[in-house]
Amino acid sequence: MRKWKAWWQHGMPQSVCDELEHWVRVVLTVGAALLVFAALKAQLARAAEFPTDVGAGTLLFQTADGGFDNAAPLSTDMRISVAGVVARVRVAQRFRNPGTSFVEAVYVLPLPDDAAVDRLLMQIGERVVEGEIHERVQAERIYATARAAGQRASLVRQTSANLFTTAVANIPPGESIDITIEYLQTARYDAGEFSLRIPMTLTPRYGTPDTPEALAALLSADLPEPIVTIDSVMAAAASSTPKHEATVHAVLAPGMPLVSVGARGHDMRVTRERDQGSSLESAKPSPGSAAAYGVRVAPPPAELYVLDTVLPRVPMDRDVVIAWRPQVGVAPAVAALTETRGDTTYALLMILPPSSAHMSRSQPREQILVIDTSGSMAGESIVQAKAALKDALGRLTSADRFNVIQFNSYTSTLFPAPVPFTPQNYAQALRYVDGLVADNGTEIGTAIRTALAQPAATGYLRQLVFMTDGAVSSETALFQIIAQGLGDARLFTIGIGSAPNSYFMRKAAQFGRGTYTHIGSTGEVAEKMQALFAKLERVALSDVLIDWPDAVELYPHEIPDVYAGEPLVVTASYPATPDRPLLTTAFGRAAGLPWKQTVAGVPSELPGISTLWARRKIEHLIDSRVAGTPEDLIRKLVVDTALEHHLVSPYTSLVAVDKTPVRPVAAPLDRNDVANAPPAGSQWQAALPRTATPAPLLRIVGALVLLLASAVALGGPGLSALRRPS
Amino acid sequence: MKRPLRGDMPLAITLPLHYDLAIRTRQRRWRRIAIGILVLLGATLLLAGFWMPAKAELAQHLLDRAWSDTAASGGGAAARPWPWADTWPVARLTLPGARKPLNVLAGASGRNLAFAPALMDGSAAPGAHGVTVIAGHRDTHFRALAELAVGDVFALERPDGAVYQYAVTGLDVVDSERTEIRLDADESIVVLVTCWPFEAVTVGGKWRYLVTAHLVSTAGPAPARTTSF
Numbered sequence: 001m002r003k004w005k006a007w008w009q010h011g012m013p014q015s016v017c018d019e020l021e022h023w024v025r026v027v028l029t030v031g032a033a034l035l036v037f038a039a040l041k042a043q044l045a046r047a048a049e050f051p052t053d054v055g056a057g058t059l060l061f062q063t064a065d066g067g068f069d070n071a072a073p074l075s076t077d078m079r080i081s082v083a084g085v086v087a088r089v090r091v092a093q094r095f096r097n098p099g100t101s102f103v104e105a106v107y108v109l110p111l112p113d114d115a116a117v118d119r120l121l122m123q124i125g126e127r128v129v130e131g132e133i134h135e136r137v138q139a140e141r142i143y144a145t146a147r148a149a150g151q152r153a154s155l156v157r158q159t160s161a162n163l164f165t166t167a168v169a170n171i172p173p174g175e176s177i178d179i180t181i182e183y184l185q186t187a188r189y190d191a192g193e194f195s196l197r198i199p200m201t202l203t204p205r206y207g208t209p210d211t212p213e214a215l216a217a218l219l220s221a222d223l224p225e226p227i228v229t230i231d232s233v234m235a236a237a238a239s240s241t242p243k244h245e246a247t248v249h250a251v252l253a254p255g256m257p258l259v260s261v262g263a264r265g266h267d268m269r270v271t272r273e274r275d276q277g278s279s280l281e282s283a284k285p286s287p288g289s290a291a292a293y294g295v296r297v298a299p300p301p302a303e304l305y306v307l308d309t310v311l312p313r314v315p316m317d318r319d320v321v322i323a324w325r326p327q328v329g330v331a332p333a334v335a336a337l338t339e340t341r342g343d344t345t346y347a348l349l350m351i352l353p354p355s356s357a358h359m360s361r362s363q364p365r366e367q368i369l370v371i372d373t374s375g376s377m378a379g380e381s382i383v384q385a386k387a388a389l390k391d392a393l394g395r396l397t398s399a400d401r402f403n404v405i406q407f408n409s410y411t412s413t414l415f416p417a418p419v420p421f422t423p424q425n426y427a428q429a430l431r432y433v434d435g436l437v438a439d440n441g442t443e444i445g446t447a448i449r450t451a452l453a454q455p456a457a458t459g460y461l462r463q464l465v466f467m468t469d470g471a472v473s474s475e476t477a478l479f480q481i482i483a484q485g486l487g488d489a490r491l492f493t494i495g496i497g498s499a500p501n502s503y504f505m506r507k508a509a510q511f512g513r514g515t516y517t518h519i520g521s522t523g524e525v526a527e528k529m530q531a532l533f534a535k536l537e538r539v540a541l542s543d544v545l546i547d548w549p550d551a552v553e554l555y556p557h558e559i560p561d562v563y564a565g566e567p568l569v570v571t572a573s574y575p576a577t578p579d580r581p582l583l584t585t586a587f588g589r590a591a592g593l594p595w596k597q598t599v600a601g602v603p604s605e606l607p608g609i610s611t612l613w614a615r616r617k618i619e620h621l622i623d624s625r626v627a628g629t630p631e632d633l634i635r636k637l638v639v640d641t642a643l644e645h646h647l648v649s650p651y652t653s654l655v656a657v658d659k660t661p662v663r664p665v666a667a668p669l670d671r672n673d674v675a676n677a678p679p680a681g682s683q684w685q686a687a688l689p690r691t692a693t694p695a696p697l698l699r700i701v702g703a704l705v706l707l708l709a710s711a712v713a714l715g716g717p718g719l720s721a722l723r724r725p726s
Numbered sequence: 727m728k729r730p731l732r733g734d735m736p737l738a739i740t741l742p743l744h745y746d747l748a749i750r751t752r753q754r755r756w757r758r759i760a761i762g763i764l765v766l767l768g769a770t771l772l773l774a775g776f777w778m779p780a781k782a783e784l785a786q787h788l789l790d791r792a793w794s795d796t797a798a799s800g801g802g803a804a805a806r807p808w809p810w811a812d813t814w815p816v817a818r819l820t821l822p823g824a825r826k827p828l829n830v831l832a833g834a835s836g837r838n839l840a841f842a843p844a845l846m847d848g849s850a851a852p853g854a855h856g857v858t859v860i861a862g863h864r865d866t867h868f869r870a871l872a873e874l875a876v877g878d879v880f881a882l883e884r885p886d887g888a889v890y891q892y893a894v895t896g897l898d899v900v901d902s903e904r905t906e907i908r909l910d911a912d913e914s915i916v917v918l919v920t921c922w923p924f925e926a927v928t929v930g931g932k933w934r935y936l937v938t939a940h941l942v943s944t945a946g947p948a949p950a951r952t953t954s955f
Contacts, residue, residue: 072812375833375847409813409833439835440813441847689834689846689861692921695927696865702771709764712757 006329015701080250083605085187087196095168095178102663103171109164110199113184113503116615118646119182120654122154131656137640139653150663154179156654170663184608191531191565195323199318245313248320252305256326264321267310331645334599338582339609345576351568351586353540366418366460368451372468374408374442382438384522385467388494389433391529404429407447408440417455445478452485461535462489470501477625482511490514515563522608536561542590549574555616571613612671614645750926787840788830789815796885813838816845817852818883821870834861845865852882853890853914861919868920874937892916892939902934914941
């Protein structure tokens, strides 16, 4: 032992010493690492051993009577008939009550923003009750009375331009009520393609409700208790994630040879058939429909396309778009569909601008690109918006000027004023775009004001390009800002995401004298931006005048500029001339040259031209609010038009009441807000934020690292001292 | 003292003395660098670990000023706590036993939560019908939630001076991946959200601790608005 110690103190050879020192160090390092690991593992184990019976699970806030917890998935059946550019959509929804008490169900129905809702059917077993149109207040009273009396009843109201609510009262326990709503809309035509958007879900809205006379007045105040507010339904949508499913079946009679037919959003199978007579579901046997066709022309044997969803049921988390593309050159430059009801003829005139291949861009642009970075854009939407923004930047040339504005709760600009498009500025803008993060609310008003107020340089074409999902509520106020501040500028809107508020986008573009483009997925960005910028660069048709019969009532009143690839759609009504079909001429300027086109009216295959006309008239009347038309006058004119044409409007509602009561008056009635499926790709339903900082972890790891450092520091010199005793 | 030379260690004999020294000097230098790096790393981590709670504390002081400015305008003009801020205090939360109230910011983003508890976008305003969701970090502002019990009363004050007292009615631990808070209600409900378990060290866990409370009394000038922030 003594010998061993002597060797240790005096005789340890250098190599053994080094070896030993090395091993001591290894042991210390491994030890410290194990310590860190053990500490972490203990914490992880603690986090994981949480017992699940403490209340884990889905949190649902219930009303006192517990009416919220049984929001049953809704099954929806959509049948679409298209003839030319007119489409009639029938939405049948089965409201099932899985509970044990009587239930009132409320569902927000997203519809296209130009939808003309003119029919409500309530089906109970074999019986069908047809909905009647009434002034809104009266309809609500009828519904409330029926509800109180225990009768099954249904009410369809327009809560904002593209949102309708369906309320169904007194669904008996274990039973269901089928509600069918029908509406008309026109197909969009853009860059050689017709398309029809079938909304399935909605984007939650941000912001204060419109002015009392605008939106708040639309929500019922006359019922014993308000049925539902838009906020609460939005909130319901945000809270639960119901698996609503739909089947979609469409019959398309395009009236012209097609190159392709297809659907976007959900996969649909297309089968082609020969028209055997009229297999179109003549959905609405409108009163006096024998006369509705005016002169009946035998329709030529046309091709029919039948589209069905590939899956038997598709989730209602994204809109479906049915699109068809006519063969080049066969799409008529001008088409006029007519319908005569009583002593009035209604016409829908569609003008496709002439080909603009020879036109070239001359004027340099000053482009203000505005991007929405609010919380509702989080997820796939902001990725799309950034891609679109970069695409737009890439299309500018050195002759142009530009600026980038982002807005959420606040608005901030990249440059204080628009700058020339130089490589440095371009690079700076790209970096800026890369750094954008979606967060906070949507204060779009300030952004629009800021964009409109950007100092303008003379000699430039001022274009504002807005990229947003349009999740806003105070639309009227925003339109006012645009209408008043626009000047010579043009405002273009780009809708982002799976369910943008396309009403707002389209209207904003209308007041901004620009166009609206919708980008549904990141894959579409380049193509859609190409199409938009092709438009931005030229007006295809301007100063349009149409030669109508006398005493015509025209919507829109003022015919807007027509951009390349987009049609001009005008609806008109005039005293019927049964012996003489419509023959009209449109004049205008195309690429600076006079342009003229004559068209003969053809009776429409689907009834509803009058309904579309009335819908546009109502829209025009409501738009006139921005110009300061008194609310009372608007209301009166809208009610008159809507009642005459059986249309749901902000001031009229459809109501259906079953005569026989089912619920004993004493039995309670629960309310059931049926939440919409949240749009795909959005994050707004992910409600719980992350609420831990890594601070404790950092402190522990930091302390352990310092421990390790001291171990190394102490371990080394200790050995060296041993090795060289003095 | 000179090291004895040994026959079985030829290396030590044949190599010059300064070679041995050079190796040791180099080893010492490497060790010093390693120690330096470790100390720096450890210190940085520690500093960051202490900076976060310090920032959370400091921000509350800046927010106090913004709050009094906002309150001075009757709640009409939202004052920003620092010039570049894109958020502002929307409420003040006084938990039982707290020395001073916590300022609550608008928008429960990760960045806002570093400064203060935050009101979730889209949730109801304090006192209004609906569910007011306020989130906070478990290791800073909302550490005190662990001590709350059913029946405890806390206060929420709005910039317009209205003060609402809420009584705790429920304490739940939920899986955030499977839970979403329903935001509508026929009464005024507050849900305080923080991470769970409180002592956990790891970040990004899925459990959340929810304190649900119902309005019990109202004081102050303004009636409740129903709009959300």
